[in-house]
Amino acid sequence: MLVAQITDCHIRPPGKLIYGAVDTAAYLARAVAALNALDPRPDIVIVTGDLVDAGAPDEYARLRELLSPLVMPWRLLAGNHDDRENLRAAFPDHNYLRGDGGFVQYALEDGPLRLLSLDSLDVGAARGKLCADRLAWLDRTLSAAPERPTMIFVHHPPFASGVEKLDGDPFYGAREFAAIVARHPQVERVAAGHLHRATTLRWGGTVASTCPSTAHQFALDLRAGAPLTYVLEPPAYQLHLWRADQGVLTHTVPLGDFPPPRPLR
Ligand SMILES: [Fe+2]
Ligand SMILES: [Fe+2]
Numbered sequence: 001m002l003v004a005q006i007t008d009c010h011i012r013p014p015g016k017l018i019y020g021a022v023d024t025a026a027y028l029a030r031a032v033a034a035l036n037a038l039d040p041r042p043d044i045v046i047v048t049g050d051l052v053d054a055g056a057p058d059e060y061a062r063l064r065e066l067l068s069p070l071v072m073p074w075r076l077l078a079g080n081h082d083d084r085e086n087l088r089a090a091f092p093d094h095n096y097l098r099g100d101g102g103f104v105q106y107a108l109e110d111g112p113l114r115l116l117s118l119d120s121l122d123v124g125a126a127r128g129k130l131c132a133d134r135l136a137w138l139d140r141t142l143s144a145a146p147e148r149p150t151m152i153f154v155h156h157p158p159f160a161s162g163v164e165k166l167d168g169d170p171f172y173g174a175r176e177f178a179a180i181v182a183r184h185p186q187v188e189r190v191a192a193g194h195l196h197r198a199t200t201l202r203w204g205g206t207v208a209s210t211c212p213s214t215a216h217q218f219a220l221d222l223r224a225g226a227p228l229t230y231v232l233e234p235p236a237y238q239l240h241l242w243r244a245d246q247g248v249l250t251h252t253v254p255l256g257d258f259p260p261p262r263p264l265r
Pocket of ligand 1: 008010050194195196
């Protein structure tokens with residue numbers, strides 16, 4: 001089973017650039033074209049939040065136009081730049097967005113790898129949050145299928161990146177989240193976005209990771225007190241390859257105009 005992850009598309013209204021400089025829509029169109037060209041085709045694409053930049057209806061309308069050409073199924077998560085109601089209004093046919101208890105949380109049961117999506121949005125804040133209700137849903141949902149290998153998607157990584165300004169306000173409920181995951185060894189991976197960089201960590205008895213943005217990245221600056229800046233390093237997507245004999249293996253694939261592959265001789 002092949003699961004593609006894209007994240008942090010930060011779509012703005014037509015004619016508007018993020019930071020006045022970055023055409024996030026053009027970047028997303030390129031990512032969609034790259035995913036459509038893949039052979040074998042991913043079974044599903046998961047878009048892990050910060051779908052748009054300001055949670056606005058015209059941004060979601062544009063997001064819908066940009067994602068609609070995807071030839072494989074795709075599912076959305078909410079990030080700190082998203083608005084649950086406007087998201088649901090723009091995708092009324094995406095029933096799973098109605099989620100559980102008002103949150104955008106759902107389980108995808110179709111493949112050999114079970115996929116769970118969590119809603120880490122804390123309205124009005126940049127940080128991630130999993131309240132008692134959301135954590136209880138996770139525990140309940142994992143407990144319902146302990147024999148099914150499972151991958152969890154969530155916008156915010158429940159760990160610190162080392163980039164001080166990104167780590168400012170810690171993930172609320174991270175310790176409880178880790179404790180639940182640690183009790184369910186079928187969790188093969190916790191995959192997040194938000195950092196606009198690729199990271200990997202042992203966490204909650206499993207592996208946690210983040211996927212780069214389809215557009216701009218946050219600059220890697222590990223100095224104390226460093227300002228948060230963005231950088232136009234190559235955008236990327238991730239391909240999570242599930243095999244029963246091996247688990248989840250992740251390829252981080254840069255997006256850009258590179259020369260075609262050449263034979264070794
Ligand atoms: Fe983001
Ligand atoms: Fe974010």
